[in-house]
Amino acid sequence: MTEPFVHPYIPNTAPESKAAMLAAVGAASVDEFYADVPAELRLDRPLDLPAPFTAEQDLVRHVEGLLGKNVSTRQRLSFLGAGTYHHYVPAVVDEVIGRSEFLTAYAGEPYEDHGRFQALFQYQSLMAELLAMDVVNVPTYDGYQATATALSMAGRMSGRRRILVASDVLPAKLSKVHDFVRVHLDLEFVETIDGVADVAGLVSRLGDDIAAVWVETPSHTGAVEAQLQKISDAAHAAGAVLVVGTDPIGYGVLTPPAEQGADIVCGDIQSLGLHQWFGGAHGGFIAVHDDTKFIMEMPSRLFGLATTDVPGEYGFGDVAYDRTSFAHREEGKEWVGTAAALWGIAAGVYLALMGPQGMRDLGELLLARTRYAQQQLGAIPGIALGDTAVHLREFTIDLSGAGLTAAGLVGALRAEGIEPGVAVGEHLLLVCVTEMTSQADIDRLAAAIASNTDHQTSETISTLEEQSA
Amino acid sequence: MTEPFVHPYIPNTAPESKAAMLAAVGAASVDEFYADVPAELRLDRPLDLPAPFTAEQDLVRHVEGLLGKNVSTRQRLSFLGAGTYHHYVPAVVDEVIGRSEFLTAYAGEPYEDHGRFQALFQYQSLMAELLAMDVVNVPTYDGYQATATALSMAGRMSGRRRILVASDVLPAKLSKVHDFVRVHLDLEFVETIDGVADVAGLVSRLGDDIAAVWVETPSHTGAVEAQLQKISDAAHAAGAVLVVGTDPIGYGVLTPPAEQGADIVCGDIQSLGLHQWFGGAHGGFIAVHDDTKFIMEMPSRLFGLATTDVPGEYGFGDVAYDRTSFAHREEGKEWVGTAAALWGIAAGVYLALMGPQGMRDLGELLLARTRYAQQQLGAIPGIALGDTAVHLREFTIDLSGAGLTAAGLVGALRAEGIEPGVAVGEHLLLVCVTEMTSQADIDRLAAAIASNTDHQTSETISTLEEQSA
């Protein structure tokens, strides 16, 4: 470069400042600071990177140009779920987590970062009301990790290795959980019946070497587990704990698992005030009762209320910090690190805005739209519902009666601007509806599928006719 | 309504709260509070308004649906200016004026609103450096109002009625200025020559009844006035003041009018960090020297530095508050009210980010792109430049040589996704380029115009051929 490289992000690239600082430390050049880096490890050429856009207006044009190639779920009618859900995010949620104070803070102490501690304590507390449990962690990465950790906790507490998996689990989640726990735990699957747990089968497998029973509700296919109390009783009788993986979105109307005996409840908070973000905005919660045995196995930070020198004032701090890898490296429980705090704040704001009535209204709406969608799609000739369980938000339809593959239907409907769902089997399609999916949207999907089954049927017929001709 | 109307924006619609408050004040119903409103004036029916979207998600869908019908200058290649300009707005500008503290504040005192006072004092100070003047107001509504007020100040100071208008003025601006000042002042137009002031003609009209000479630079057509010092000298010799209406965007490279004798410099700040907003984001500045005679005629608030009880600390407050209509109703100078403070803060942030080098780079870029566009368009057969003055950002082209009307060309190019400029005469098109208009954009415009002139020419020829046939 002939001109000095000065960049708005790096104030001391200003030549006068740089020279003054070099002079102050008595260095001839920046090279001196790298004396410990052996010459043979030094890169002797510039990095081979694309030419930059140092002018902000050029950067914006470039990135907006790229993102402009995306076609979002505002342009497409989407029935996609499978772990990432399209719920409405109130404007106040985005306003709060967009505040520079929250967005750019990190790891300050309870004094200068009082707001962060309180906001996350409140997140814990709001989730606790929704879940009817006394302890919720500062969010871990996502529901996958939360579940993996919850099962590991059960293993560490019991010293047992076996986990009975009672529900259908999202395959990617299962992949993560399996790789995470496999050194310490063995996952054993009890096949589901009609979408939910085979309680009898489960009971028959229980024994004193079972660390935990793992129930997912809603399951991978959106089925709500109705026999939780029975499962819990059986698990407890065998000395196992009940780990429930869930999505908290429905607990305005559904009984929280803790009231049916769950010991650890875990899952993802993406539904609570986070955008879809191409699957890039998840946070994991782990909730337990106020029981030291469980709490001391939690790896995440737990913010708690504390008194201060001023009577009546609330202070905050880390509860039982000595559990953590920050305190004890490999002797801590798993590890703790930068995870998803901002998303936790978002979920807290969301729950505060929604309140009890909002969560109730939403829960009812989701149940109603789900059932309506099941009715409309199930009524199409050749289409059958995957099972008869109660469903929240997601359900499967079986296309085999219409001679359609799920992938084929997805392809056909994409051509009409519809993402009809996720192919989860050759003929099985996982369909998701939320409060963003109106009656008209569902009707449009039903019509589009119906027209494809018609088409398929007539094609089949004409193929048959051709063959017979 | 059968259910009580409870709205998130109105907390005391909560039935318990409403009842408690009514009880506290001893009122049976809200009706009692309207005892002074005569029955015959009471509306006896609900307002006839569209059904609302009380759920935020429905409101968002509705308004986004409407705004989605717009096709913005991101989708169209725009050469539109004429008072609203497409400049780049750095992200930090939007971040600062989006802060709730600034966005929702209003009229606090210098204590609780210290930040607002300092931010606006800094705006005044940054503009002052750009303009090389010592006094700048808290923004008034827009450049139209700023100019109307500036001329009124000249009238009040001198007791004279006549204003000589030396430049081409944007018609809408002239409309506003005329209606505003016409009771007190008479505008007289000295026709421009080749886009800029007819200095000799102007001098010949000067006399001891001239309150002010009004120069616009850049003018309505983007022409930069090169004879400002001469005009100023002549005006001052006649006891008139020189009022210069301008856009501050060029003063990184152009000599500020104050250095060529301007007494009042005024204009719009939209170019300095404000989006186009469909013409809905303007702010007016009025700058004068530190001369009590001028300052006491300014209607706007002026924030000044003050000492406090703490040595070395900066306090702020209103300078010469007694000028204002807040202090003296109709005895104040014009009036002061809610105008454009937030846009002033934006312009301040913009200037702080740009710094001297940024404003210089931008000024040079604008001059270069303008000249390039003049060259490219002027080189098209049948197209002539409107004048030979130095232009900044805007210039006119004369289409008469190509047999095209300006409106016709606009219509033709709109069909190609191009807004080629503003028709300002039957054959005259006002074209605007900024840092957002790349060389490629200009080349595309030139090609599109050229292809239309070709087409026009061949059409003309074929018409002639037909006629001769």
Place this chain on the structure above:
Amino acid sequence: WDEPIIFELSTPGERGVLVTGIEAGVRDAVGDVVGDLPAGLRRAAPPALPEMGQMRVLKHYLRLSQENLGADFNVDIGQGTCTMKYAPKVNDQLVGTPALTAMHPLQNPADAQGVLEIVWSTERMIAEISGMDEVSLHTQGGSAAIWSNIAMIRAYHEANGEGEQRREVITTIFSHPSNAAAAKAAGYDVITLYPDADGYPDLEALKRALSPRTAAIMVTNPEDTGIYNPAIKDWVDAAHAVGALASYDQANANGILGITRARDAGFDVCHFNLHKTFGTPHGCGGPGAGANGVSAALAPFLPGPRVARESGTDGSTRFVVREAGEQSIGAVAPFFGVIPNIVRAYAWMMALGADGLRAVAEIAVLNNNYLLKKVLEIPGASAPYATGRRRIEQVRYSWQELFEETGITSEEIGVRASDFGMHYWTSHHPYLVPQPFTLEPTESYSMAELDEYAAVLAEIAREARETPDVVRTAPHNQTVHHTHHDDLDDPERWAITWRAYQRKYFGAPVDPAGRVGSAGDRIETGATAAEAAA
């Protein structure tokens, strides 16, 4: 924070944002455009703007923002007459789209159907709310809207050949001062009426003032006292009887939405402030936005251009732009008005509907009468006029009793209130109500918040009696301390810009380009930067 003036943060060579480069092809074609400028047009020295890295600029302004008390942060009921209410965040989010920010006003109207429809619909809704026939949204604030009112009245009388005859405008002392000021600016003589003993507008005084010289009455109702003029129709009729027009300042219509309408009382013109009644944010003092409503007779005088709806033969509708007509007062502002606020106001109305707007009014008056009761329970506070009667949306109170007892003024109490994170405002001048303060709780605050506010006033009143020095020497808990306002009225000492300050206080040499010498050696001590986490 003890944040320096931005010029003190400058470091040579730092950059805040870079400008895109001039393309080689352009540079080759045009040469040295700066060097080629005619003599005198080329700036000799660059402007003495600060040189700062981007993060430092951001940090500076973010810190300043924290030193500001937005309506989103406090119980902002102390700025009476200003209708500080909740400006919904969703509306800010809605207007932030490029589909609005990147629209040019002279684009093909076919490309602007969304925003044009919103302008048109907003006009129609405000027409229904006011009962007026036509509405314009051009003006940029309330006082600007008042100007448009008087400008249309002036044009109307001129069109009727009475421009020379009607030289007077009548207003009341509890109407917003801009009515008087704008009428004056339009060339009128202003007659100001005072209330009767009960604080009600004095109809007899009006009748005495009216004459064939009267161009218009320009009144606020309810007035700044929160008192609704029960004889308002008589006022309008009396004005009409002498051929004058009646202009209604409804900047703050918050207490009467859906209750009573301007046109129903016979008004010819009126205006609203979108930033008061219609929930757009106040932006530190703008941009606001005004809406002018007129009767059919005044409609030809409305500003232009106007948005109109046209129906196609196929039943489709489209929105078009029509230039101002012959009789129009012309452009009062660029293009179509303060678009971001118009869209916000539209969204605000659409979130509430008819039921919601009426709930706004009813809860606003409920809140006000509740607060009135709470304030009157504070010894030393009173609400002059209309004793024992209800008020509409606000009340002008008085600390006169407390002042007589303690010598503490209303201004001093206001400054002390800032220590409690509260704000209040006295009143417009002149202080007809002695030791005034004006509270307007609007519909946005809960009972608990009103209680909290009243408790703070009660606490300060107690301090005024028991520890008056605490009040007198306030503020104690702000980022800045008691400020010496006498600096600001002395031309020798006032400093309206940094460059003037440098020149006047430090005699900084001014070079030919106006660049001043280096800033003073003000040291920033860490110790005062301690409000960090607040």
Place this chain on the structure above:
Amino acid sequence: WDEPIIFELSTPGERGVLVTGIEAGVRDAVGDVVGDLPAGLRRAAPPALPEMGQMRVLKHYLRLSQENLGADFNVDIGQGTCTMKYAPKVNDQLVGTPALTAMHPLQNPADAQGVLEIVWSTERMIAEISGMDEVSLHTQGGSAAIWSNIAMIRAYHEANGEGEQRREVITTIFSHPSNAAAAKAAGYDVITLYPDADGYPDLEALKRALSPRTAAIMVTNPEDTGIYNPAIKDWVDAAHAVGALASYDQANANGILGITRARDAGFDVCHFNLHKTFGTPHGCGGPGAGANGVSAALAPFLPGPRVARESGTDGSTRFVVREAGEQSIGAVAPFFGVIPNIVRAYAWMMALGADGLRAVAEIAVLNNNYLLKKVLEIPGASAPYATGRRRIEQVRYSWQELFEETGITSEEIGVRASDFGMHYWTSHHPYLVPQPFTLEPTESYSMAELDEYAAVLAEIAREARETPDVVRTAPHNQTVHHTHHDDLDDPERWAITWRAYQRKYFGAPVDPAGRVGSAGDRIETGATAAEAAA
């Protein structure tokens, strides 16, 4: 502000946001879905969430935000190892578009070409920066990326039949503790090496620890001391010599961008934190994002799904999604990783380019060595190890001398620093450096800001000698006062949620649904809400 816990702000019946209604057609079709729920599935009592109007929720959280010290507000160089740098606002603005927020990860890849291209390009840029062959952006944070490192190492050895044999992982005490913790979680025995007398990693100790049982070495370099291990290649070679892999924690590569690369030193796997080196914001502790780089030999073990670029026969390119292969460790996180941060990191790199990244590194080390000089000028402060030598991007300092002289601990100094609007952090445990504090100035701060920070430390050191009680009783100027942390380690007293607090401290009755009784009668006095304008 003295902002209550949000549950204390609840008022029955208030609503924060409304949910859209159930369409009549849906309701008619489905009936009473809640009533129809099977026994036990219908929640008996609604969750005891607060009931609040929208503005009050907003105000509450905005006030809390002001009680937080973001990197945008302070000279945030005190959180050493964490690379607090400027997260450009333009990047936040860019990612806020619906073209990203409203994308579902299972949409047709043809509809996601923009975001897929950004993921792919970011991987390629980080591959160039690290010298590694392949990069994955799946992980959600630095420690998660370390987990992926060890998970891939484990899978590699298992694939080679050495899973049972290699049970040990070696790290150093100045490597980030998550290396030890993740290795343990993956089932490994962890061996931690201590530095030599000069603070340099001890190569001989490593050689003694290595054996055929070693699965990997997992080290940070430069270590948390800011010391670069000059023998790093020897470390890697020694590991390879026993068949172990070498894993490089480059969470903070800020001082060596464009200077030296992981692969050039022979590492098999490495990771970066996008929220450290690559300028994404820290979000109060996440979301962060990790990038894992691997050699070709490890590439088959990368997590999936992966984004690939395909070229058409016509030269066009498109981006496709490929599911994880046979040997992959599978999904480590949902879908493609923390997309908002990946896009921000992409934009950050594209704003800087090769020259810019090198400038980042060079200025970061310049700033660090400048600050080192300033801190060492403070009596009582020292920088143990590598005496007289330069450091890379950070330094772990010690107040041991000051402590011995005054009894004031590093923690106490940190608390006192908050009164100056500054923050600092001591170090990870154990405190091998006594009375530690770790400063990392990054490239984002100007010389003046570094001077200001050092001046605050000097001032506190002075206080520690002259007025130690001021330091010991800090904070004095925060929204909260000295907090009693013993509450937090006592199971009888800790209160991790509001409901637990109510139950434990007030014996609030818990109804069957877990709803607790009304909150305590905590009075909010206005007097403590006084930091208003700060």
